[in-house]
Amino acid sequence: MFEIAELSQLDVIRTHPLVRSRILAEVDGLPIWELSIGSEEEQVPTLGLYAGIHGNERIGSQVLLAWLEHTLSCLAWDSSLQDRLKKMRIVSIPLINVTGLQQGTRATSKGIDLMRNAPIDAQEPYVWPLAGQKVSRFLPWYRGRTLAPESQALIDSVMQAHQKANFMMAMDLHSGFGANDRLWFPYAAHRMPPPHLAEAVALCDLFNQNYPLHDFYKIEPQSIHYTTHGDLWDYLYDKANTVNGSLLLPYTLEMGSWLWLRKNPRQFFQRFGLFHPMLPHRLRRVLRQHWTILDFLMRATADYEHWVPDELSRMSLHQAGIERWYRS
Numbered sequence: 001m002f003e004i005a006e007l008s009q010l011d012v013i014r015t016h017p018l019v020r021s022r023i024l025a026e027v028d029g030l031p032i033w034e035l036s037i038g039s040e041e042e043q044v045p046t047l048g049l050y051a052g053i054h055g056n057e058r059i060g061s062q063v064l065l066a067w068l069e070h071t072l073s074c075l076a077w078d079s080s081l082q083d084r085l086k087k088m089r090i091v092s093i094p095l096i097n098v099t100g101l102q103q104g105t106r107a108t109s110k111g112i113d114l115m116r117n118a119p120i121d122a123q124e125p126y127v128w129p130l131a132g133q134k135v136s137r138f139l140p141w142y143r144g145r146t147l148a149p150e151s152q153a154l155i156d157s158v159m160q161a162h163q164k165a166n167f168m169m170a171m172d173l174h175s176g177f178g179a180n181d182r183l184w185f186p187y188a189a190h191r192m193p194p195p196h197l198a199e200a201v202a203l204c205d206l207f208n209q210n211y212p213l214h215d216f217y218k219i220e221p222q223s224i225h226y227t228t229h230g231d232l233w234d235y236l237y238d239k240a241n242t243v244n245g246s247l248l249l250p251y252t253l254e255m256g257s258w259l260w261l262r263k264n265p266r267q268f269f270q271r272f273g274l275f276h277p278m279l280p281h282r283l284r285r286v287l288r289q290h291w292t293i294l295d296f297l298m299r300a301t302a303d304y305e306h307w308v309p310d311e312l313s314r315m316s317l318h319q320a321g322i323e324r325w326y327r328s
C-alpha cells in the first residue's frame, strides 16, 4: 500500500461549494464518487469526464483532478465560464477503479480489467489475450464473469446523465498506448464505422481548425489499432443512443506513455513507470498539456448546436470519415 494523493485531492474538490457529489458504489469499503458542476436544469448539454478505469494509469485521474481544480478556481471570477455553466453541466468520476488505484494495478481487486468487462464480444480478427480473456483473473485483460460494481457505477452514472441531457459528450482519460496522444471514438469491438461518424468528423475538423498548433492529437476510431471484447464505451454508446433522441458521443484520451519512456528509459523499472511521467518537469507538462482539449470539449458541449451537422451535411461528412479512417 502507498499514499494516494488523488484521494485527498478529490475530497477537496467534492466539498467545494459549487460541486454536488454522491457515492455511486463502494468497493472493498472504498467509495466511488460522482461530481456534478453547473446547471441543475433538466435537458441541458452535458460533458461527462472520467478517469482511473485502470488503477495504474494514475496520470489520467491527475490530469482530470487538476483541470477540475482549475475550472472551479476560474469560476470565482470568470463571467463567461459562469454563463457557460448556467446552460450546461459537467458530470465526472475521476477515480473509477478505486481498488486498482489502491493496489497500483490495472485490474480491480477482483482481477477484472474494466475495459474488457462490458457484455460485448469483439468480432474477429482480434489478438488473444489482449482483446480480453475469461481463462483466469491472474492473467492480464481478464473480462470477469459478471459486470463489476465499478462498471455498473459508470454505466448508471452515464445513463442517468444522458437521460437528463439533450446532448452529451464524454471523455475517458487513459495512458499507456504508443508514443502519440490519441483521441479514440467507437468502435473497439469491430472495424465498422459508428452511426455518428459524421459528428466525429465535424468535431475533429472543428478542433483542428481552431487549434492548429495542437496537432499532436491523433483523432481516430480505436479499432484502427486493435479490437477488444467488453469495451464499456462501445456498450454505453450503443445503449445510450437507442434510448432517446439525444446523442452520446464518447471519446477516450490515450496519452502516449512510450514517449515518456523513450526520454527516461530508467522509469521502465519503476512502479507506474510504464504509464506515468516520472520526472517532475515532465509530469507538470503532461498535467497542463491536456487542459486545452478539456476546455474545448466543455465549449463544444455548451454550443453543440453551432457545430453538430444537420441532416443535409451528415451524408458528405460520413463519406469523408470513411475515406479518412476506413478505406485501408
Ligand SMILES: [Zn+2]
Pocket: 053, 054, 057, 174, 175, 176
Ligand atoms: Zn487504460
